[in-house]
Each structure stands twice: as structure tokens, then as C-alpha cells.
Amino acid sequence: MANETMMEKDMQKVTAKQRVIRIISLVLVYAFLILMALIVLFPFYWMLNSSLKSLEEYRWSIPSLFPHKLRFVNYVTAFKAESLSVSLGQLFVNTAYVGIVSTILSLVVTVLSAFAFARLEFKGKNILFAGLLATMMIPGELFTITNYTTVYRFGWTNTFIVLIVPFLVSVFYIYLLRQNFLQIPNELYLAAKVDGTSDIKYLWKVMIPLSLPTLISITILKMMGAWNSYIWPRLVANDGAHSLITNGLRNAFTDTAGDIDYPVQMAAVALVSLPLFLVFIFLRKYIMKGVSRSGIKG
């Protein structure tokens, strides 16, 4: 009897000890996660904080954690930026144009090819598809070298075509959409055929609505790609009139003496980052889904 109560007390002690350990480890986990989150967020905070300061305040030896006087005028200056050959506004328009046109065309091409691979039977289908997938292993730089001379021969340099056409087809997007199309039962297609529905109508009314999440993921990844592209535009469209946002950003805001107007530069960086954040906030689910399947940035 006495022995039993002793054991019970021991048990209680153990559970109390366990509870303390659990609480401590939970506190540690939260402390770690919040610390990491602050580190992740810090550059964004510093960008906004710096972008609203005057250059004089930016140079203080003890930095202010919040601007003394909010200088929204930095954003206006950044938008007009004299050091750019074209204004930031024009670069926004250029980038949006390239992004939208290349996304729409890319979606059309991708949908048609994915449909052919998923629904139609033709000779050499599997070999062709495997061949396409194999090209995904090759680093993009290998393509760029020849494409650079190709677009020169076509006379496409310093046009919007050169920024849109060479990257219109992505094997990865075709693959992604084909997988999605394959999940739609074939009976639906056969039934539509019996009813005399055309392929295009069937695609439009059945396939596309059913694979909308994948199409949205592709759209976002493609738009982000245009927004972030830097190397290709620098090589083949560097005349200013066709420059994209990232190219303008990197080389601006340095005066002839080599001094950088950091607050204005940070304001420009914030302006460039904002659209991406807006898209992310509204379409978080699709982006994260698309990225977890792609594994490639941009």
C-alpha cells in the first residue's frame, strides 16, 4: 500500500518534470523562430527605414531606427531619377509590357502542347516528351551563348521581341500542365467528341477551368521571371528604351563623384519590390504551390 503511493508520487514528479521541460523547450522553439523571423524581416525594415530618411540623417554615426522626418519625396525623386537614361516609370511600363505579353503567349503555347501530350495519340509522342524533359538538365548559359548570336542575326537586338520570344516555351511548364491535364478523366473528352464539341471549345470549357490553379502558378512564376530578369536584357536590349526594371535599378543613383544617394536608392528598391509583395500577399497559395513543384527561382 505504502509502496503504491510512493510510486504514484514518483509518477507525479516525473510528469511535473516533463511538463517543465516541455514548457522550456516550447519557449526556446518560439524564441528561435521569432529571432529568425526578425532576421529575415530586417532587410525589408531597413530598406523602408532608409528610404524615408534624408541623406544627412542616413549618415548619422548612430542610426535612427525610425526616420525623424518622413521624406516621402525620396520616392518622387527615385521615380524621376535623372541618373537613369529613362525614368523608373518607363522601366515599369517596359517590364509590365514584356511580362504580360510573354505570359499570355507562353500560356497559349503551353496549353496547346500540354493538351497534345496529355490527350492526343501520335507517333513518337513518348520519345519527344522524354527528349524535352532531358533538355531541362542543361544549364541555361549553354543556350544563351548561341541565342545571343542568333538574335543578332535576326536583327532583334533592342526590341521587345528579343525579350519575349526566346523564352516563350518552357519545358517545365508543359510538363506541369500535362500532369494536371492527365488527371482529368479521358471519358469527359470522349463524351465531348461524341457531342461534336471542338477541341478548342473543350479545352476552354473543361480543361482550362479544371487546371486553373496550375495556370495561375505558371502565370505568377513567368511574371516574376520578367520582373527579375537581368542578364539577358543587359546583353541584347541595353539601349534604354527597351531596358527592364532591374537593369535600370542597378546602375542608377550613383553620381559622378561615385557617391550614392542611399535613401533615394532604397526608395527605388522599395518601389521595385512592392509589386512582387502585392502579388505574393494576394496569391500566396499559388506561389508556394508552384515553387514547391518547380525548384527553380524565376
Added chain:
Amino acid sequence: MVDSKQQWKAWLYLAPAIVLLLIFTVWPIINTVRISFLEGYNAMSAVNGAHFKFGFGNFKKVVEYRGFATCLKNTMLLCVLTVPISTFLALLIAVCLNSIKPLNRLLQTIYFLPYVTNSIAIGMVFAAMFKIVGFSVEGIEQSTSLGIVNNILAVFGAGPVNWMNQGSSYGANIAVMTIYIVWNALPFKILILLGGLQSVNKQYYDAAKVDGTSKVRVFFRITVPLLSPMIAYVVITGFIGGFKEYTSIIGLFGENMGPVGSGADKPLNTMVGFIYDSIELHQGRAGAAALILFGIILVVTLLNLYVSKKRVHY
């Protein structure tokens, strides 16, 4: 049954994709390999009818070129530093995130934010955080900001460090690049690892709990083995990404690929940077460098696959 109507319809639908792929994907593969074996190939003179000798001259030139050794060293160093650090941190964060309920979604969103950024733009923010900003008027030093990172270090009694200004050390430059690349690489890795964790069978953990296994042991004996396919995946993609590092360094240091006023020519250049530097005038050399890069990536990937085949469970 394959009917002929479906045949030509399929090719019709595939036509735009195939035409574009032939011009911008298939032809480049053939042509880039071809020109990398034509010594001193240059597209301009090729148009004018010049002939080039077949041989390994371009590869020899690339390997012997002094700048190439620098690029290779920088790229390797960044890979070796950033992949383990970011994978370990991402794993830790994912495991912690998976063990909590409140704030989970908010934290997940925050951790994903670096992904939806422009690597040039945020590179400039990191540069602003690490840079010392000062100016002199007629030889008198005016108010100077050491940069917020040095300010934070000062709170702990450390620093200041010349991270990336004129005269900064190679080690300091590499440290800045490593920090930025890890920050940038975390979101993708956390996303993949967290997805993996969520599909792990809870029974293993319950069994461990019954046995009274310690948390550390559970982590190394259950979590890591069960996650090993995802870990292998993020390590492989991490290496591939690391070997292609380029724009993030332009974001930090600008087109000079090095601290302002450093004597050397592009001291922080990478393999991809080397390719793009030769693309305008020496396409043969660029092709050779691209093939070398492809070879390295292939070898590292196969090596990773070999190791993970031995280590990865399932």
C-alpha cells in the same frame, strides 16, 4: 488506335512549341558544343567566312586564364559555405515550425518572403546594411555611418569590420555574400522540408515518446532519416543554384564584381560571370566554359545522388 486525324492535329498543336524549341533550345545545344571545339571561334568573323581549327584550344585557354581560377574558387567556396549552412538552418526552422500551432501560418509567410524578391534589389539593401558611408570635405571627415551591421556588432562589443568597402578583405567579402545567399536560399528549402515533415507518419514519433527517447535522438534517428529524400533534393538543387550564382553578387557589389577601388579585375567573379564576360567577343571560349560548368554540375549531382542512395532511407 492512332488515327491520322489525331496525328496531324497533335503536330499542329505542338507546332509553335516545337519551332521555338528547335531555334532556341535544340540548335543552341548543338551549336554551343560545336563552337566550343572551334579554336578561337567568334561569331562576327564566322559570318565573314573565317575558318576555325577543330580542337581543344578553347578549353585550354579557359583553364589557363588567370581569371578563371578566381571564378572557380569563388564559386566553389560559395557552394561549400552556403549549401550546408542554409540546409541546416532550414531544417532547424522547418522542424521547429512543424512542432508549433499558434503563429505557424504567420511565421511560414514571413520565412517565405525572401523568395518573392528581386535578387539585385535586395542585394543593394544588403550592401547598404554592410557598407561604411562617409565622405570628406576638403580632407575633413564628415559624419560617417558604419552601416547597421557594424552598429549591431558594436552593441555586443565587436567590430567594426570593413565588410565591403575599399580595402576590405576577401574573407569579409565572402562572409557578406554567404549571408545574403543563405538568406535568399532559406525560403525554398524551408518550404520543401516543411512539406516533407507534414507527410511524415506521426506513429514514429508516438513510438519514440513511449520509449522516452530524447528530443535530440528523435531528431537524428527519426526526423533526419525520414526526411532524407527531401534533404537530398534541397542539397542537390542548392549546389546547382550555387554553381550558377551571379546576379546576387552583382546586387551586392555591382558590375565590378568586387569592392570599389580594389586593384584586381572582378575579384569576386563566378563561373557564370566568366561565361557572360566572354559571350560578346569570344563565343568559343564562353561555350567551353559553359561545358565545363555543365560537367561540374553533372559530377556534383551524380556524387550527391550516389551519396544519398547510400544514405537516403526508403
